[in-house]
Amino acid sequence: MGKAYNVMAATCPSRTVLHRIGARWTVFVVNALDTRTMRFTELKAHIRGITPKALTETLRAMESDGLISRTEIPAHPPHVEYSLTDLGRSLLIPLRAVREWAERHVPDIERARAQADSHQ
Numbered sequence: 001m002g003k004a005y006n007v008m009a010a011t012c013p014s015r016t017v018l019h020r021i022g023a024r025w026t027v028f029v030v031n032a033l034d035t036r037t038m039r040f041t042e043l044k045a046h047i048r049g050i051t052p053k054a055l056t057e058t059l060r061a062m063e064s065d066g067l068i069s070r071t072e073i074p075a076h077p078p079h080v081e082y083s084l085t086d087l088g089r090s091l092l093i094p095l096r097a098v099r100e101w102a103e104r105h106v107p108d109i110e111r112a113r114a115q116a117d118s119h120q
Contacts, residue, residue, distance in 0.1 A: 020065050021091065025050055025058040030084065030091050031099065033068065037083040067091065 005014040020026060028047045032038060038046065044055055059082060062068045067088035071081045084092075 017065075020061065020067075021095075023058065023061070025054055026062060026067075027095055027098070029055075029058055029062060029068070029082075030088060030095055033082060033084045033088070034092055037071075037081045039079055039081055043082065062088070 006012050007014045007018055009015075025047065028050065029043065032043055032046045040055065040059075043059075044050060044052060047055070050058075059068065059070070063070050066085055068082050069085050071083070073079050073081060
């Protein structure tokens with residue numbers, strides 16, 4: 001059996017993994033690359049609201065963590081394509097469950113917020 005990790009321990013390296021998964025744009029990039037490889041401009045158009053700087057930083061961090069691969073295409077002009085690695089693809093199932101939960105519970109959360117606001 002492998003080494004045991006505990007995300008609740010202050011010095012556990014699993015915290016950095018959880019931080020990457022929970023980073024603001026990681027979930028959106030993983031979902032965007034679910035069905036196909038995309039170029040930077042396609043990702044930016046698909047993930048509405050992300051700035052080019054934020055997308056660049058997210059892609060670099062995800063590539064460094066082994067979640068996506070970056071392929072330079074020697075065309076004219078040259079371009080880069082991004083796709084999920086097997087490791088990145090393994091995130092699809094848990095992230096799909098979180099996405100479905102979020103979409104299903106929007107009314108519940110909005111009701112709770114409205115109720116909390118009315119008590120302030």
